[in-house]
Amino acid sequence: MRNPYQPAWWTNAVVYQVYTRSFADTSGDGVGDLPGIIEHLDHLSELGVDVIWLSPIHQSPQYDNGYDISNYRRIDERYGTEEEFDRLLAEVHRRGMKLIMDLVVNHTSDEHSAFVVSASSRSNVSRDSYFWRGPRRGFAPGEPGGEPNNWGSIFGGSAWTYHPGTEQYYLHLFSPHQPDLNWESTRVRQRVFEMMNWWLDRGIDGFRMDAINFISKRPSLPDSPVGAGGMFANGAPSFVSGPRVHEFIQEMMRAVFAYRDADYLVVGETEGVTVDEAVLFTDPLRGELDMVFQFEHMRLDHGPGGKWDYLPMDPADLKTVVNRWQRALSDRGWNSLYLGNHDQPRAVSRFGDDDKYRYESATLLATLQHMQRGTPFIYQGEEIGMTNAGFASLDQYRDLESLAYYGIATRRGISPERILATLNQVSRDNARTPMQWDDGPNGGFTTGTPWIDVNPNYRDINVQADRTAEKSVFRYYQQLINLRHGSKAVSLGDFELMDPGDPKLFAFRRRFGDEELAVLCNVSGEPLPVPQYEPRHRLVLGNYSDPGDPEMLRPWEARIHRLS
Structure with a gap:
């Protein structure tokens, strides 16, 4: 492992997130694939990035676009073959870049063999690999209101789904298709660590770990106070940075990385983390994560009702949040720097002016991001100033969370027009429209029918046009990245x-x-x-x-x- 007293290699590195499903399709089936990434590696190399973060490409039923993994050691055939992944990895390394994989270990798919076995019988030895509970006292199994506690799924509704076969409920903080793993089980942790070692042995350079601070739950799984969400409260106090989370992550780092000579990158997605907790997660002397994705600046345009209660952001609030995180992690720990990803609206539409001053605000936001202390993360399309989708119909949306919100909002009597306006501002699909490579059909993304509509502005905003434009967002990003690479004032x-x-x-x-x-x-x-x-x-x-x-x-x- 690295020397914790010396600056790590990633202190002056830049990471680029590839959302494979929407990056480039070579087969014509409308879904991005690994050969599509290979074809565009020179674009990333010329941009100057050091690390590619690959969103999940594991075998999955795709209820949540790959964040529901059914087999951690297989490439999903929608994206390509094992041989194509090995070729991608070799081509990335040949260009002097590194590749980190998205890893989802707070939960699996309900089609994962471990969950199928766990659900087969109450007496099965693997039953405790997931959270199973009987109904609340006074309720019959499956009776409405009988959920073991009042936790709500992040995607809406209860965090519990009834399983008739064993007459118990299982916990899922996200979709019912994503049951939560029980990290209290030694068997679960060992299998996760074995799988991570298997990927590192294959040659990858680290992981971005999804919802990693949710892996430890309070054992009693107590009710949470009911808030604005109605009958279901989120339950966050019982699972956000839970009682054993640091113990579990330190164990993971020892089991997976301690004996290795190479210097890997491990990034944690940590919704709800505070600055004090982030210091604990990223202090190099504690042997945990290299950096975390915090969400405080992502909530600045959330109203009292949360994400779907959109309020325009005050730039002064953004300054306050940035300053707090920069100061808190200045002596111990490390910041990740991001304004967008696959779960957030497009940065230039959210924080800038994507109409009259699209170029200027896109490059200004890049300046703010890349000139801070930390490791910048570019989400695909940001380097050409891609904007929100601007969909005109609900039929154009594919996001599980967005469609769940539509159902909830409709039942609350909110008009379809208002719901669509909200989706246009905050839906995750705003960032998931296909990459716009040129002004040809479907923006050069596919020769087939894309899995989600291409942004209608692709004829004006695309890689080919931007790279040759007088005002080029791409060239400005290149200069920012070069400045970071050459300046210790920027990196450290x-x-x-x-x-x-x-x-x-x-x-x-x-x-x-x-x-x-x-x-x-x-x-x-x-x-x-x-x-x-x-x-x-x-x-x-x-x-x-x-x-x-x-x-x-x-x-x-x-x-x-x-x-x-």
Whole structure:
């Protein structure tokens, strides 16, 4: 394992997430595949990224687009063959990049052999591989209201599904097709660790671990206070960063990585984690995760009713959150830096202006992200400024969570027009439309019928057009990545927020040794005076083609100055 007292290789690295299903299809079946990724590796190499994060390609019934895994050691035939995966891995390594795999071990598919065996009988030796409970006292098995507790699924409804064959309920924090593994079982943990070792032996370079801080539940599985969700409360206090989560992760790191010479990357998705908990997860002396995905900045446009209760975000709140995380993990731990992924709307539509100032706001957001201390993650399409889907009909949506929300909202009497407007803002499908490669049919994604509609703006926004445009988001990302690779002030330097109370100015400094950089960003569509205290030094990078007025920032203008 690495020396915890030395900066790790990924402190100046950039990661690119490939959502395989929507990246590139070579077979014509409308679903992205491994040969499609291979065909576009040069695009990623030229962008300058160091690591490719591959969303799940394991065998799966695809109820949740691969986050319901039925066989962890097989490639799903929709995506390709075992030989094609080995070729992909070799081609990634040949270009000097690394490949990490998405790994879902909080839950499996209900078609996984372990769940089938567990569900076969109450007396089966593997029954405790999952959470099985009888009905609440006073209720008959299967009777409405008899769920073992009042936890709600993250996708809506109860977190418990009744199994008539054994007259008990099983727990699923997500879909009923995704039963939760019981990490209290030594057998479960050993099988997970064996599988992880199998993948590392195959040559991959690490993992992004889905919902990893949900793996430890309070053993009594107590009721949670009922909140805005109605009869079902989320139950989060009993499973978010639960009582044994650090113990389980430390055990995982010892069993999987301790004896290996190579330096791997392990990233944890940790919904609900606080800054104090993130320090514990990522402090290198504790032997846990290298970094975590926190969600505090992802909730800034959530109203009292949660994700589906959309409220416009205040940029000042984003500054506050960024500053808190930058400061908290400055001495111990490490930040992941992201504004979008497969579970979030498109960043430029969410945080910027995807109409009049699409180029300017896309590059400004990239500046804010890449110039912080931490490891940046680019989600496919961000490097060309892809926008939300803009679907006009519910029939165009495929996302399990979005369709579940439609059903819940309809029962609450919300109009279809309002539901569709909400989906257009926050649905996960906004980020899952096919990658837009050119202005040909289906944006060059497939010769067949795509599994989900291509964004109608693909004729104007696509890789081919952007890379040759005068205003190229791709080229700007290249310059940001090159700056990170060459500057210790960017990769390791201190972070100092300037003017925290200004609602339009997002400004900060990065400093390492004698090198100091100032980042000035106008997060608005109106001109903004440059702060009087800011010295005028050499412009290293900006998202306007000319220097402009040194006293004034233009709409969505970003500038990086070298101060020494």
